[in-house]
Amino acid sequence: MNGQSIDYQELLFAFQQGAVQLINEKKELNQINVFPVSDGDTGSNLASLMQTILEETKDESTSVIDVLEKIADASLLGARGNSGIIFAQYFNGIYNNLLLQEEKDSVASFVKSVKLAIKEAYQAISNPVEGTIITVIRTWAEALNDDEQIHGHGLEKLLPKALTEAEQALKNTTKQLKILQRNQVVDAGAKGFYIFIEGFTRAFVNKQTAVKTMIQDDDSVKIEVSESRHSNAVKPNYRYCTEILLEQVTQTKEEIQEKLSTYGDSLIVAVNRGKARIHIHSNQPDQVLSYLNTIGQPVQQKADDMLLQYQVNTHKKAPIALVTDSIADLPAEYVLSNQIHVLPMNILIGNTSYIDKVTIQSHQFFELNKNQSERATSAQPTLKTIENLFSFLETKYEAILVITVAEKLSGTFHTVKEAAKRMTSSSTRIEVIDSKQNSAAQGLLVMRANEWIQAGLPFDELVKQVEIKRNQFKILVSVDNLDPMIDSGRIPQFIGKIAKKVNLKPIVSLNGEGEGKLSNFAFSLEKNEIKVLQQLKKLQEKNNIKRYAVIHANAQGRATHWESKLIEQFGFEPNYMMDISTVIAMSAGQGSVAVAVEIEESGD
Structure with a gap:
């Protein structure tokens, strides 16, 4: 096998086709997503990762190691969710181990690196659970590295057998976790890895392009949530699914894991060459970010409200969704108990962007801002953030009412209106109202609208009354x-x-x-x-x-x-x-x- 080498262009093609294959299947992965939280976004999270890989590997590569470096960097940049970060750590592990090999373009070196990277994938998880993506990764890598099969063969001879072993491991996940057995599904993350490897193998062995086309350039990966949620969905232990990408990291993966373990569960940390991707379920995303700010430079973050999603899935209070932005001052307990959906404003302090009322509170703002030479700024929710929320709500509600901060004070109203226009394929009605208010005045208007919704006011009458009442x-x-x-x-x-x-x-x-x-x-x-x-x-x-x-x-x-x-x-x-x-x-x-x-x- 030592005489066999890998054509870097074929390797890149295989990675790209694996990515396309996974993007094509994201909807199915969302539908079977029940572990660790039934939030229906595993497919979309992995598709986001794969789309980043496609974007970051467009430029010409020059070698196997160059391909793997681009894949590794793109993975940390685009990783979302538990499975996405495990993917990222595994790809980074392959690259890191390949750097240590003498022959960086040989089949032997690649296969060895694929197996050694298993350890790094496991280390990314604070509490590894078998019957998930990590099991299928390990099974595939070990099958690829079977000493009795590899001598004298190229990679195209090794991949089909490894794919078969991975398929069997995927089927077995249903038996390994009770929640999968109850729902009679395989693990969504594990299937995501198998789909990627399937596309990778077909491309490398048969030079076969993924059957479906890639997503359009103007249609970035949305969080698509299936209407068929599972009846066995479990209430999350922690409210927010928090993810942060750090640069200029000064601590090791183990040090970060030890510190963050006190803030929640489902902790996954992927670290490579000064960058880190962190995933944690926590009730204190602001404290998580506060700590991470001391050991690196946060460049991306998100925090999804899993508890609100769970409540909507299991006990929706009304057929009309009520949405506002985070400028509306309402108690967090009221917002949650009344299932009000909040579009977060973004706060930029120095080089760090924060999520209003989630990863930063107002009292923290004054402390963080006092030593800054430049004035902090704010930005309305992005178009993609709004579209993602609408994509979720349209599967749950008959209509959506959005009450925004005054148009004269923010561009939020226009951005939400634009997002609503784009929902052309949706049968769910969306109305966007300029509150002509802000802060607690906006909050009290939202409170009144909520009371009308709970009382069963028809949607047209609701819109009319809010427009009258806002003054x-x-x-x-x-x-x-x-x-x-x-x-x-x-x-x-x-x-x-x-x-x-x-x-x-x-x-x-x-x-x-x-x-x-x-x-x-x-x-x-x-x-x-x-x-x-x-x-x-x-x-x-x-x-x-x-x-x-x-x-x-x-x-x-x-x-x-x-x-x-x-x-x-x-x-x-x-x-x-x-x-x-x-x-x-x-x-x-x-x-x-x-x-x-x-x-x-x-x-x-």
């Missing part, structure tokens, strides 16, 4: 420092600078179109507070105040003081008091306190 919400913000609002453009610069120059403390609110405005200037926070209470009293005298909320930017003491004053004035407690969203905290500044109210005009 009956007000928010009054007491700001200590106007710089953040001036810098972010939330208030006109010339007015803000004049107010700042004479040390005025204005009340900040929104006009009827959702634009920021200043009013009732005072020379101290104490007098500013008095003016807020006076303005709210006038509102109460003119219109009945149905509900209200108090929010703050790292100013719990001041907010509690306001709460007691408002209880005395209104005669009832607020619906909630909470930290402000990170995006609003960026513009309102530390120490800000706000009150949002819903009024009922005469005749309501």
Whole structure:
């Protein structure tokens, strides 16, 4: 066998065709995905990985080692989900071991590296479970490395037998895990690996191209969730499926695993050449990212709400899905218990992008931002993020209502509208409404819409009522420092600078179109507070105040003081008091306190 070598172009072709084959089968993999969590996205996660491999291997390669290096780098970049990260660690293991071989293009070296990489794939998992992807990887690699078969043969003679062994190992997964046996399916990740190897083998041995075409360039891999969820779905132990890609990593895989093991389960860590891909199920994704920030540079992250998905799958509360963005300030418990879907805003601090209210909270923002030379910025949810959510919701609901932050304050409304237009093949109705509000005023509008949905209001009437009602919400913000609002453009610069120059403390609110405005200037926070209470009293005298909320930017003491004053004035407690969203905290500044109210005009 030592005289046999691998044609790097044939090897690259095989990897690419294996990737295409897996992308073609992503829908089936989603449908059989029940372990470790029945979240129906294994196929889409693996397809995302394979698409990245295809994109990163477009440029011409020059050798076997060059091919494997590109595959390894692409794998860390594109890995998603448990199986995707195990895939990535395995491919990186093959590359790392091939680097150590004397003949880097020989069949013997490749086969040896394939077997040695098994150890690295197992090490990526904090608690390896047999009957999953790792079992099929090991079976295939060991069959490929059967000493009695390899002498004098090229790789095309070894691959078919190894594929047969992998197929049998895949079938056996049904017997190895009770949850697979109950659902009478094979493990989705294991089947994903088998499909890849099947395409790889056909391409290498028979020069056969995958039957189906690759996905279109303008149709990036979506998270497609099958409508047929399994009745045996188990409630997740932790809420968020969190994934982070790190660069400039300073710790070993073992050190990262030891530290993160206290934050959740399903921990998988893949590390190679200064990069790391981390997957963990956790209730504290913000703490996970906070630690990872100390050992590297986060460049990608996502956090899927598995608990909300589970609740929708097992006990959907209404036929209409209610969606908002993370600028809407509502208690996390209310959002979850009422199955409200939130599109997260993105926060960029330095070189790191955070997910609002998931991987960063407003109190953490002020600590992280204080030593930054550049102003932190925010960005609306990406088109792909919105399309992914709609792809999930359309399989579960008859209609979708989205209530966004004011169009005058963010591009979110237009991005969501564009995503809704693209859902041309969906029979699910989607309506997108500009709340003309933000923060807790937007949150209270979402709360009212939710009550109408729970009461069974027809969709057309619901849309009509929300559009009428949105002008009956007000928010009054007491700001200590106007710089953040001036810098972010939330208030006109010339007015803000004049107010700042004479040390005025204005009340900040929104006009009827959702634009920021200043009013009732005072020379101290104490007098500013008095003016807020006076303005709210006038509102109460003119219109009945149905509900209200108090929010703050790292100013719990001041907010509690306001709460007691408002209880005395209104005669009832607020619906909630909470930290402000990170995006609003960026513009309102530390120490800000706000009150949002819903009024009922005469005749309501």
